[in-house]
Amino acid sequence: xxxxxxxxxxxxxELIERFVRASGPGGQNVNKVASAVELRFDVVNSAALPDxxxxxxxxxxxxxxxAEGVLVIQxxxxxxxxxxxxxxxxxxxxxxRAAQRVPKKRVATKPTRASKERRISEKKNRAGIKSGRGRxxxxxx
Numbered sequence: 001x002x003x004x005x006x007x008x009x010x011x012x013x014e015l016i017e018r019f020v021r022a023s024g025p026g027g028q029n030v031n032k033v034a035s036a037v038e039l040r041f042d043v044v045n046s047a048a049l050p051d052x053x054x055x056x057x058x059x060x061x062x063x064x065x066x067a068e069g070v071l072v073i074q075x076x077x078x079x080x081x082x083x084x085x086x087x088x089x090x091x092x093x094x095x096x097r098a099a100q101r102v103p104k105k106r107v108a109t110k111p112t113r114a115s116k117e118r119r120i121s122e123k124k125n126r127a128g129i130k131s132g133r134g135r136x137x138x139x140x141x
Contacts, residue, residue: 002089004096010048015092016040017085022076036076039088044069049096056099071095 002010022036043049043057043065058065064072073095075088111119 002093004093005100008048008050008053008096008100010041010046010096014041014046014048015089016042017088019081022079022084033081035079035081035084036074037081037084037088039073039075039085039092041071041073041092042069043071052102053096053099056102057096060099 001012002015004010016039018038018040019034020036020038021034043054046054049057057071058069062071066072071092073088073091075084075091077087078084
């Protein structure tokens with residue numbers, strides 16, 4: 001059982017773990033031991049997730065989310081399979097906790113009169129500086 005918080009737990013049967021050989025340094029160990037972990041979690045068909053949380057997870061523009069709605073997390077940070085497994089699970093928990101926070105609605109506001117005037121005066125000032133950069137006639141001597 002993977003605990004997200006007090007109200008939300010994900011059953012281990014919903015998590016698919018595959019152990020693969022890791023790339024990178026490790027000597028002979030990297031050729032013999034499948035220490036990297038690929039954790040798959042089906043967001044679309046998960047019974048543990050509330051509908052609002054599922055919608056927020058699927059709405060994220062995350063490259064780890066497949067077109068079928070399966071979240072794929074790859075962990076190969078450590079040389080130990082058990083540490084990589086815990087790392088993948090911790091990253092899944094972190095991702096779900098981030099999606100649990102409901103973003104605040106943005107309240108549309110209008111710019112104040114003073115800010116409009118400041119913007120226009122800055123534009124006029126900048127236009128004056130740029131117009132001074134024009135072609136100069138150096139016939140004063």
